[in-house]
Amino acid sequence: MTAPAISAAAPAPAPTPSLPATTWLSIFLRLLAIQGAWNYETLLGNGIGFCVEPALRQLPGGVHGAAFKEAMARESAYFNAHPYLASVAVGALARAELSGVPADRIERFRTALAGPLGSVGDRLVWAGWLPFTSLVSLAAFGLGARPLLVVGLFLVLYNAGHFALRIWGLRVGWTRGLAVAPALGNPLLRGGPAHLGRAAAAAAGVALPLAAARVLAGGPSLLTIVLLGAALLSVLLVRVHVRVEAYKLALILIALFALLSVAR
Amino acid sequence: MRELLPLSLLGAVVGLDVVCFPQMMYSRPLVAATLAGAFVGDAMRGMLVGVVLELIAIATLPFGASRYPEWGSAAVVGGALSATLPADRAGVVTLGVLSALGTAWVGGWTLVKLRQWNARLARNRRRALDAGARGAVIGLQLAGLTGDLVRAGLLTAVAYALFFPLAARLSVHWSFSGPLSRSVVMMLATSVAASAAWVIFHSARGARWYFAGGVVAGLLLLLAR
Numbered sequence: 001m002t003a004p005a006i007s008a009a010a011p012a013p014a015p016t017p018s019l020p021a022t023t024w025l026s027i028f029l030r031l032l033a034i035q036g037a038w039n040y041e042t043l044l045g046n047g048i049g050f051c052v053e054p055a056l057r058q059l060p061g062g063v064h065g066a067a068f069k070e071a072m073a074r075e076s077a078y079f080n081a082h083p084y085l086a087s088v089a090v091g092a093l094a095r096a097e098l099s100g101v102p103a104d105r106i107e108r109f110r111t112a113l114a115g116p117l118g119s120v121g122d123r124l125v126w127a128g129w130l131p132f133t134s135l136v137s138l139a140a141f142g143l144g145a146r147p148l149l150v151v152g153l154f155l156v157l158y159n160a161g162h163f164a165l166r167i168w169g170l171r172v173g174w175t176r177g178l179a180v181a182p183a184l185g186n187p188l189l190r191g192g193p194a195h196l197g198r199a200a201a202a203a204a205g206v207a208l209p210l211a212a213a214r215v216l217a218g219g220p221s222l223l224t225i226v227l228l229g230a231a232l233l234s235v236l237l238v239r240v241h242v243r244v245e246a247y248k249l250a251l252i253l254i255a256l257f258a259l260l261s262v263a264r
Numbered sequence: 265m266r267e268l269l270p271l272s273l274l275g276a277v278v279g280l281d282v283v284c285f286p287q288m289m290y291s292r293p294l295v296a297a298t299l300a301g302a303f304v305g306d307a308m309r310g311m312l313v314g315v316v317l318e319l320i321a322i323a324t325l326p327f328g329a330s331r332y333p334e335w336g337s338a339a340v341v342g343g344a345l346s347a348t349l350p351a352d353r354a355g356v357v358t359l360g361v362l363s364a365l366g367t368a369w370v371g372g373w374t375l376v377k378l379r380q381w382n383a384r385l386a387r388n389r390r391r392a393l394d395a396g397a398r399g400a401v402i403g404l405q406l407a408g409l410t411g412d413l414v415r416a417g418l419l420t421a422v423a424y425a426l427f428f429p430l431a432a433r434l435s436v437h438w439s440f441s442g443p444l445s446r447s448v449v450m451m452l453a454t455s456v457a458a459s460a461a462w463v464i465f466h467s468a469r470g471a472r473w474y475f476a477g478g479v480v481a482g483l484l485l486l487l488a489r
Contacts, residue, residue, distance in 0.1 A: 032286035037408035039382035040329060046386060046393075050405045053398060069396030076393050076401050080328065083287060118328060126325045127464050130289065134318055135461075137294060141315055143485065147298050147307040158289050197468030204461040205478020206485070208454050211315055213486055215357075215450050218443050223486075226451045233455035238462050246323040246456040247333055251365035257448050258362055261355060261440040 016175065017098040019055055024170075026054040031090060031166055035083050042078045044086060048093065049076030051086075055094035071097045074106060080114045082121020087166045089113055091173020092180045101178060109178050116181075120189050125165070128196035133158040135203035142210020265428060267304050271344050272421040274303055279337040279416020283326075283375065284409050291336030293317030297343025297364070309351065310343030313360040317342060319453035320365070323460035334371025337420045338364040344424065345431055355438035356431075358445045361453075363427035367419065374415050382408045 019027075034047035052075045059067040075097070081089055092113070096106050137154035145153070172183045212230070213223050237246070244252075278299070281291035290296065294314045301310015317339055324332050342364025349356040385407055386393065392400035438445070465471040 033284060033405065033409060035287070036284045036405040036412070037382050037386065038283060039379050039386055039408075041383045042386055043329070046401055046404050046408075049401045053401065063398055068398075072396035072398060072401060073394055074396075076396075122325070122327050126327060131322050131461075131464060134292065134294065134322060138315060138318060139482075141294075141311070142482075144489075147302070147311045150311065151295050151298050154292065154294060155288065155290060162288065194468045197465040198471050198474045201461060201465040201468065201471040202474040202478040202481075204457065204465075205475045205480070206482040207478075208319075208458060209479065209482040209486055211319070212450050212454050215312055215315055216443065216446055218447075222443060222447060226447050226454070229451045230454035230458060233451065234458035234462070237455060237459035245333075246460065247320050247365055247368060250320050250452050250456055251362070251369065253452055254358060254362050254365065254449060257440075257445075258355070258358060258434060261445070262434050262437045264439045 016177075017058070017095065019058065019094075023054045023058075027051055027090065027094070028166070028170065030054070031087050031170070034086055034090075042076070043080045044083070045075075045077050045079040048079045048086065048089060051090045052094050052097065056097055058098055070103065074103060074110075077110075079110060081117035082125060084125055084162060084165045085117045085121035085169050087169030088173040088180060088183070089117060091170040091175075092177050093173075095174050095177040099177065105178070113180070116184050120184060123193040124189060124196070125162075128193045128200065129161045130158065132196050132200040132203055133161070135200055135207045138211045139203060139207035142207060142212075142214050144214065265425065267344065267348065268421060268424060270303060271300065271340060271424055272417045274300060275337040275340040275420025275424075276413050276417030278340055279334060279371070279419065280409070280413050282334055282336045282416075284412045291339075293321050293335050293339035293342075293364070296336050296339035297346075297360075300340040300343035301347035304344050304347045306347035306351070309347040309356070309360075312357050313342045313346045313364065314339060316357070316361050316449055316453045317364055317368075319457035322457045323463075325464070331372055331376055333365075333368035334375055334416075334419070335364075335368055336371075337416045337423070338366075338368035338371050340420055341367045341423045341427060345428055348428070349432060349435050353435040353438060354440060354442040355435050355445050358449050359431040359435055359438075361449055363423065363431055366427070367423040370423070371416075371419055374419055378408075378411055378415050381411060 030051040034051055037046040049072055056068050056071050057063055059065060059071060061067055075093060133154055137150050140153050141150045173180055176183055209227055212226055216223055216226060278291045278296045281288060297314030297317060298307050298311040301307045321335050326332050342360040345363050346356050346360025385404055389400045389404060
């Protein structure tokens with residue numbers, strides 16, 4: 001676990017500098033585009049520099065000052081994190097730079113923070129919140145909801161969590177600065193993935209038969225055949241550990257089915 | 265194909281959401297295919313394609329540097345195609361799903377190429393970045409965003425222009441019935457989603473019982489309707 005290392009290296013937080021509301025707005029909007037220049041060499045690094053930049057303008061000498069340029073160079077170097085939880089890093093790094101924390105300490109902090117922000121975010125969002133909200137919306141579809149309601153439900157539910165996480169991250173990063181590590185031990189971040197996993201498993205159980213029934217729009221016998229076939233096939237997929245990705249397998253099988261249908 | 269230009273614009277905006285901006289997940293197949301269907305006049309048929317794709321997409325976890333299919337533009341192609349073909353033809357949902365899966369595969373490859381292009385741009389600006397040049401950082405970010413928008417728009421345009429005539433021809437010669445066609449696609453999608461749910465959630469304590477309970481609840485709801 002990397003978090004204690006961050007905590008050990010963290011100094012007592014300096015008095016919080018202040019930023020104008022327009023700067024906060026600018027940082028937040030930029031956070032939505034943090035992956036704009038994502039690449040295999042610096043990963044999220046350029047995005048971090050891009051998001052911190054409005055805050056760095058407050059440094060002595062402004063955008064033409066040496067402090068600004070040194071900070072920009074530091075903040076645009078390699079960094080990796082989940083895009084939503086990168087807001088924690090942006091808030092903490094902005095505060096550290098404006099508080100005049102020495103460069104080597106900021107660099108060590110950046111290195112230590114990257115791992116936890118990536119793994120926590122991936123488990124919480126990509127493997128938890130996203131499939132959960134998707135399955136809830138599929139259940140709503142299966143229950144007969146109209147397209148606008150299904151789409152609206154998904155977007156509102158998903159983005160409530162999405163924006164809450166970004167705002168929380170920016171706030172906690174800014175208020176705690178380099179001492180942000182304990183915040184990553186927040187019960188929601190630690191226990192959230194397991195709770196979401198159980199909720200999503202239940203949602204999957206509800207959604208799959210309901211969604212299948214609505215797409216098929218046939219009688220109970222057809223639905224029974226499809227669900228039994230899907231159950232057998234899914235057990236096979238899990239047991240055999242098929243090396244090919246699921247969507248490619250689906251593509252190949254549906255293409256063969258289409259060929260058969262046309263050639264018959 | 266009067267719809268090609270507006271669909272390409274929709275595909276561009278939706279494709280941009282996958283990674284670059286703003287990741288609000290309107291690029292999820294359930295949303296993007298429904299939007300595309302609504303664009304060409306039949307949201308419900310777009311949604312049917314979106315539901316099937318969403319079930320398959322649950323198996324894809326977009327972790328960091330991993331390579332994954334680009335569902336946004338792909339769902340626009342599949343949803344629009346299915347909603348544009350004559351409704352009385354049996355295989356339209358299947359053909360929509362098939363086109364989307366093919367587009368998603370190629371879309372994943374284009375995302376890799378975009379990331380390599382971003383890296384090349386960053387290498388070329390290394391000196392300016394090391395000097396803390398504000399313009400270099402912002403310029404790279406804007407170039408990446410623009411590149412992704414163009415990538416997604418072109419992908420949608422090319423995929424739709426290729427797949428629409430092909431799907432129109434195939435749908436004329438489609439011999440399987442509508443229920444059989446949907447059954448095969450739905451069986452595959454449901455099995456992918458169920459196996460993905462197991463792989464993703466089985467480590468959570470008691471998840472299998474929650475899943476079993478959910479299935480019972482789902483079946484009871486079906487019986488009650």
